[in-house]
Amino acid sequence: MLSLTDTPLSAIKFDGETYQINLAFDNVIKYLELVEDDSENKELEALKLFFGNQEIPLDPDFIESSFKLINETITKSAYQGNSSKDWSMNIAPQHIYSYEQDADAIYSSFMMQYHIDLLKERGKMHWCVFRALFDGLNEDTPIQRIIELRQKNLTDVPDEQRGKVMQLQQYYALKLKKPKTEEDIFNSSSLSSAFASLMNTAKGG
Numbered sequence: 413m414l415s416l417t418d419t420p421l422s423a424i425k426f427d428g429e430t431y432q433i434n435l436a437f438d439n440v441i442k443y444l445e446l447v448e449d450d451s452e453n454k455e456l457e458a459l460k461l462f463f464g465n466q467e468i469p470l471d472p473d474f475i476e477s478s479f480k481l482i483n484e485t486i487t488k489s490a491y492q493g494n495s496s497k498d499w500s501m502n503i504a505p506q507h508i509y510s511y512e513q514d515a516d517a518i519y520s521s522f523m524m525q526y527h528i529d530l531l532k533e534r535g536k537m538h539w540c541v542f543r544a545l546f547d548g549l550n551e552d553t554p555i556q557r558i559i560e561l562r563q564k565n566l567t568d569v570p571d572e573q574r575g576k577v578m579q580l581q582q583y584y585a586l587k588l589k590k591p592k593t594e595e596d597i598f599n600s601s602s603l604s605s606a607f608a609s610l611m612n613t614a615k616g617g
Contacts, residue, residue: 413488414544421485422538426474433462433482437542438534440486441511486539508559510586518546521553558584 414420423432443461446454459468459475462482468474511518522528526545530537549556561580569577 413490414540420538420540421481424478424481426469426471426477431463431466431468431478433478434464434535435462435482435485435539436535437530437537437539440539445512507586508562509555513587514555514558517554517558521549521555525549525553562586 421433421435423430425431439461443458446458446461462478509518519530522530522545525548528545533542551557551560561577561584564577564581566574566577566581
C-alpha cells in the first residue's frame, strides 16, 4: 500500500546494519512466479532476488523479519483490512487477472492511461507505486475490460449478445493453472515450505 508520508520499503536494519531490498515491480512479479516454480533452490533464489549480491546474515530472525516486511508491503491494501499481518491468511481472492498472461494488456493499459512505458520502468518503479497505478486504471483500459469480461454473468447478457460474450470469455479465459495473486501466494503451502527451508538453512539444518 502506498503512503503519501512514508517512503516505500527499500531497506531493512538488523543488528546495526542496513540491507537494501529490491522491491521494483518487475522483481516482485518474478518472486510471485518463483514461489509457484518447482525449482529446488527457489528459497535461496528468492533471497537473491530481494537482496542481490549483498552479504546477508543467515539468521532466522533476519529472514523472518525481512519476509514479514516484504509480505506486508506486497499484500497490504487500504481496503482489505490488515490480513497481511497474519501469515495464515484465510482470504482467497477471486482469480481475475495474471501478471504473466495479461502482461500485454497491463502494459498497454499503463501506456494508454499514464503514458508510462513499463519496460523502461523495470528495476525502478517501486511495487507500491505500480500497485497504486494498477488499481487506478479506468474501465476503458484493456486490462480492466478483460477483467470485466471475465466477471460478467452470462445470465445478465441479452440473448442476442450471449454467444459473442461467451466466445470472448473463452478467448480471454485464464489458463487452467490458476494464476495466483500476491495475497493468495502468501497463503499457499508452497510459501510455507519455502520459509521452512529458509529457516532450516539459517539454523544450519
